[in-house]
Amino acid sequence: MKDIIRLKYHELEKLLEGVQKPGRYVDHEIGVFSKDPDLLAKKASSVLVCLAFPDIYEIGMPNLGLQILYDIINNRHRFSAERAFAPWVDFEDRLRETGTRLFSLENRIFLDSFDLIGFSLQHELLYTNTLNMLDLSGIEIIAENRKPTDPLICAGGPAMVNPGPMSQFMDFVVIGDGEEIMVQVLERISKYKPEGGNKSLFLKEISKLDGVYVPSNYRFHYFENGKIQKIDPPVKVKKAILEDLDSYKIVSRPVIPNIKPVHDRYAVEIMRGCARGCRFCQAGFIYRPVRSRKAEGLIEQSIEGLENTGYDEISFLSLSTSDYKELTKLIKGILDSNRGEKLSVSLPSMRLDSFNIDIAGLIQEGRKTGLTFAPEAGSQRMRDIVNKNITEKEIMDCIDAAFSRGWEKIKLYFMIGFPDEQEEDILAIADLIKRIASKARKTMLRKKVKRFNMNVSINVFNPKPFTPFQWAAQEKIDLLEKKIQLILENVPQRYINISWSDPNRSQIECALSRGDTRLGKVIEDAWKAGAKFDNWTDLFDLNAWTGAFEKNDAAIDFYTTRGYGTDEILPWDNIDMGVKKEFLLLQYKKALEQAGSNETKE
């Protein structure tokens, strides 16, 4: 039995002197579980898990997956889950200066004392932070270099559906829904740990489970041109699917952050999966099939959750909330139960049409501040290519409905760099922005026009694994920059604020998401060159990345601006996400046809 080593409180006090936001590094929230690790250690079958989130506390805490796993694991008496987040740069410096290893929040257990560390990877730009957290914990980043006494290291989340690039760092990867598979894995750790911790036997056991990918079981063979020749053995790992969401209640006692998180509200998942099929959207495919919770249970459990937490805002989460059949019933049920107390309901990911504006009005009595709306493309042609099913008339009707009912602000999302995108399509974005602004200003009450404000966010298209566009090429950086310029030049920016994502950063994200096992070395070298918090504009270090690609004779373009051949073996072909490759290909061909057919018309 290995010792559980902890940081003492007075040592923490010393470390936190002068650190910004010290509240990030202590627990003591309402809803926290803190099981005595020494008591647990006496039971041979106990398992101590660290749920590691490779971003700061404020961003990690609102993550629903983290709260769900924390709840499920801690509600089993043999298991204990504690949390660790990426320390901000000032605290990392303090840890490194003093030679202090990274520790969990609850009992300040050094991470290398855990049985299992599970990383939640929400996007690819957190890869370097993951390595950094392992290194700060005094754990070898490469799986095969680790000692038998080291914790098992695993990862899951949307950025792990293509496990290739991170595979050399992970003992295993969890693909799909975590609820059931996590417990099954912990039961096997509990079984194999007392027998002297035979890691290879344990990995063999868990690789039999749906949803567990063990990288060391696979060999990737490459052609000289860099494409994949063979994945050996040719066995696919199926993702884990939770058939019935209602088989788990929503988390009714979540941990309530003591310092202000990015989303400060009670979050409830009402539906998982999306049937819309926007061809660029990875979430729309990897979370299939669509499963809903029943409104009745949701109402009851949400009320309980609100009473337990004291939140004054509830957020109903799904990928496409307007497709939730019992939405009106759900909202009425919650609002009716809550007479006398102030409560706001937020519905992110609403498809906006006049009907939904009525619903939005229902929930935002008196507080009609902002609406979010994602046309994604400016021209109908481009919306057809990406399969974003909304017409300009629907958009305008919605703007009309919203602004005549008192809204003052709107946020629009667009994406640039889609397959077959022409200059006209970019100009159409600028045009649509202008038309929406002018419609809104004409419709809204005259005395409110002064307050009108519109935010526009321009994102760069990243072809992602398991989408119909997984084969498509990403647009070249200079062209992306020109397109951004074109929009800026054609939109008056007096009351319209435009923000855009950095094409340089998008290219790295794209390469990592479509990368293969050889990129592990690149990630390692980028991290060694100082890359971390790659998603933070002021910390993103392009040179660290380009240097790392060069050092490993890897071309970024190979993974970004190169279209992948439809006959090519894709790096993620050994993962079965439930959506057939033939279906994706059919959708891709349809998109290309739509692009072509319109060209001939012009």
Added chain:
Amino acid sequence: MEKKFRFKFSKTGEYKYFSHLDIITIITRALRRAKIRVKYSEGYNPRPKISFGPPTPLGIESSAEYCDIMVADPVSEEELALRLNDQLMGKIIIDTAMEAPPGTKNLMSQVDLIEYSVYIRGRDPASGSLEKLAEQAGEMAEFEGSIYDIESGGTIEGGEGKILKLSGYAKICKDRNPKVFKLMNFLEYLRGILVPYGLSIEKVIKEELYIFKERKKVTPFEVL
């Protein structure tokens, strides 16, 4: 039906790492969980009638956090404290709650002085440096004209060497007195004095708030 209450709580241990705004959110949520309804102000943008005493700097423990609330339900002083403590689960402890007569001025406009204790450690008691420092207390009170008084609380034995307690009364910025006492600036100044003596600051605690009433300093409860 409405009642005004003033209650006192402490911010110790890990809770010293949460900001004033964080603590406000924590207390407000606990009130909701305890189903104690706070009155809202009338008007276009209704706000809950809840106000707090002067903020304590991040990293400093406090035994004198005060909060005034206007409650819409008929609860007693004991019940208010009990129900809140149930919901705070021992993370923050409300030690006293008192009903305040209608028209009681809010804390921020009432409070005149904040009492801090600074514990100073001397590792070598034979040097007499703690005693010399204690004699200097009066001089320190000149700091930026923002201190009302500093008293020596004598020394106690503790661990390695001895500990001297200084009690300082900082003036709160009011219209008549534009000087704002900044605890962090004072501690930096104090460290400058301590270094030659080989002394160090052990801990700092916010002890109490005072209000001048008929030239005497009284606590926010005594003034009610």
